[in-house]
Amino acid sequence: MCHEIVITAKNSGQMTKFFSMNDKTSTNCTEKRLGFFQRTRNKFAVLQEIGFERNENKLRELLKDDRNLVQFPIPLFLPALLVWLFMLLFPLVLILDPTNALKMSVNVKGLLGFYLPMLSTLFVFILNQKFLVPQLVFKKRYAIYFICNSVLLVATLFFREVVFFMMERSPSDGVGYFFSSYCFSFVKGHFGFWPIASFTILVSFVCVLCVLYHVMFRQIVRAFVLREQKRSELQYELDFLKNQLSPHFLFNTLNNISALIQIDPKRAESSMNKLSQLLRMMLYQVKDKYITLREDVDILQKYADLEKLRLDESFDFVFNVQLENPNVMIEPLLMMPLMENAMKHCVNPNGKSFAHVSITQSGSELHFHSENSNYPRKSGRKNGGLGLSTFEKRLDLIYLDSYEYSVNIVDGVYISDLIIHLKKEIL
Numbered sequence: 001m002c003h004e005i006v007i008t009a010k011n012s013g014q015m016t017k018f019f020s021m022n023d024k025t026s027t028n029c030t031e032k033r034l035g036f037f038q039r040t041r042n043k044f045a046v047l048q049e050i051g052f053e054r055n056e057n058k059l060r061e062l063l064k065d066d067r068n069l070v071q072f073p074i075p076l077f078l079p080a081l082l083v084w085l086f087m088l089l090f091p092l093v094l095i096l097d098p099t100n101a102l103k104m105s106v107n108v109k110g111l112l113g114f115y116l117p118m119l120s121t122l123f124v125f126i127l128n129q130k131f132l133v134p135q136l137v138f139k140k141r142y143a144i145y146f147i148c149n150s151v152l153l154v155a156t157l158f159f160r161e162v163v164f165f166m167m168e169r170s171p172s173d174g175v176g177y178f179f180s181s182y183c184f185s186f187v188k189g190h191f192g193f194w195p196i197a198s199f200t201i202l203v204s205f206v207c208v209l210c211v212l213y214h215v216m217f218r219q220i221v222r223a224f225v226l227r228e229q230k231r232s233e234l235q236y237e238l239d240f241l242k243n244q245l246s247p248h249f250l251f252n253t254l255n256n257i258s259a260l261i262q263i264d265p266k267r268a269e270s271s272m273n274k275l276s277q278l279l280r281m282m283l284y285q286v287k288d289k290y291i292t293l294r295e296d297v298d299i300l301q302k303y304a305d306l307e308k309l310r311l312d313e314s315f316d317f318v319f320n321v322q323l324e325n326p327n328v329m330i331e332p333l334l335m336m337p338l339m340e341n342a343m344k345h346c347v348n349p350n351g352k353s354f355a356h357v358s359i360t361q362s363g364s365e366l367h368f369h370s371e372n373s374n375y376p377r378k379s380g381r382k383n384g385g386l387g388l389s390t391f392e393k394r395l396d397l398i399y400l401d402s403y404e405y406s407v408n409i410v411d412g413v414y415i416s417d418l419i420i421h422l423k424k425e426i427l
Contacts, residue, residue, distance in 0.1 A: 316354035
């Protein structure tokens with residue numbers, strides 16, 4: 001935003017121009033930063049949606065497998081336990097290797113020196129992940145969280161001292177000697193700056209890792225739940241839209257066919273067959289997640305033919321279809337709101353009514369283009385009602401950042417364009 005600055009002194013116009021230029025430069029920089037963050041956010045959203053889709057497809061494939069390999073339930077902690085066992089036991093392969101690439105002495109002290117930091121890290125990690133981070137960090141009890149991890153650091157160092165004392169003690173060394181001369185003593189050579197620094201780094205790293213893990217996990221779960229809520233709401237609206245298409249459209253179509261029976265029986269019979277086929281498709285085919293593009297275009301064609309029954313012969317309707325691969329899969333009724341909008345709001349009592357629709361598909365690109373005389377029944381953006389509203393939500397949910405949709409009114413002609421980049425897995 002450029003602020004207007006009024007200065008009564010000499011050269012005030014130049015000063016105003018200078019400040020305005022600075023303000024514009026600052027605004028442009030801010031817009032560029034916001035643009036970068038928005039683009040990054042959109043890319044992450046696309047990657048997140050791809051991950052959700054991939055996992056859903058894997059789950060569907062898993063559910064299709066009828067083989068019952070395991071007949072009893074498995075607790076959720078067992079897979080994690082197997083992972084941790086692998087991480088703990090795999091280093092033994094390297095340590096016990098005859099070539100001894102790690103140059104470690106294969107004895108009890110050497111193994112404890114290797115595994116003690118790892119087991120201590122595992123202990124701190126489990127406590128942070130299961131209890132400390134959820135109960136303290138996300139409830140903003142940061143001071144208590146810091147104190148608890150400080151206590152854990154001292155406890156792990158103390159446990160290390162106990163283990164090394166038990167291995168190195170002589171028969172005469174007792175508990176008193178441990179606390180007075182051995183524990184945390186720099187003189188004996190087993191304790192020094194490096195153990196303190198290494199354990200402090202490990203505990204700090206584990207704390208940061210657990211916090212980041214919980215933040216990302218909560219964000220992913222939240223995004224997935226919101227996605228499923230949107231899907232549920234959208235599915236309800238789609239079901240309502242399908243049911244809404246039938247009563248009003250069916251009532252008008254049956255009235256038109258009834259009037260045609262005496263005027264043009266053959267046309268009435270043909271229209272009744274088209275209506276029967278359309279209703280059959282609406283009842284059965286659209287229940288699938290995907291149908292072929294040919295089937296979807298056929299539904300649009302039959303719908304348009306039946307809508308023409310209520311229009312006079314002067315109505316100019318063109319429906320052009322060019323499909324490179326008619327068997328490409330697409331979500332059912334995706335383009336129906338655009339066709340419905342073009343047919344319902346094109347009747348102009350004061351001029352020529354027309355609707356020109358073209359659907360082209362080439363490779364992974366699907367293009368719907370329509371031009372019709374603009375005579376909306378209601379003013380404003382809500383011409384299409386629930387249909388167009390649900391249509392845009394559906395596009396955002398299924399083809400986020402993979403479609404282009406635009407609407408323009410030029411010289412009384414309503415023009416809508418939809419370009420969809422189809423998903424590779426359904427081509």
